[in-house]
Amino acid sequence: MIFKLIILGLVLYGVYILFIRDGNLLEQMKEKNRTAGGGKGGKKQEDVETVVECHKCGVYVSVDEAILKDGHYYCSKKCAEVK
Numbered sequence: 001m002i003f004k005l006i007i008l009g010l011v012l013y014g015v016y017i018l019f020i021r022d023g024n025l026l027e028q029m030k031e032k033n034r035t036a037g038g039g040k041g042g043k044k045q046e047d048v049e050t051v052v053e054c055h056k057c058g059v060y061v062s063v064d065e066a067i068l069k070d071g072h073y074y075c076s077k078k079c080a081e082v083k
């Protein structure tokens with residue numbers, strides 16, 4: 001009798017753990033969708049993507065892709081005139 005109760009308790013505990021994990025997963029997906037929808041396409045999982053203007057042609061590029069030269073950002077090596 002007690003043994004059965006322990007088994008039942010373990011089963012309930014297992015279900016509880018699975019439920020909590022699924023809950024967290026759902027929360028993560030919700031957050032992902034929220035950030036993707038708020039941004040532009042959701043390219044990366046970044047909170048804020050800083051965009052800079054190319055000093056030469058005026059194209060907007062993210063800081064990660066931009067080339068910094070003499071204190072100005074450029075969209076490409078061609079604009080930055082570097083080899």
Ligand SMILES: [Zn+2]
Pocket residue numbers: 054055056057058059074075076079
């Ligand atoms: Zn440019």
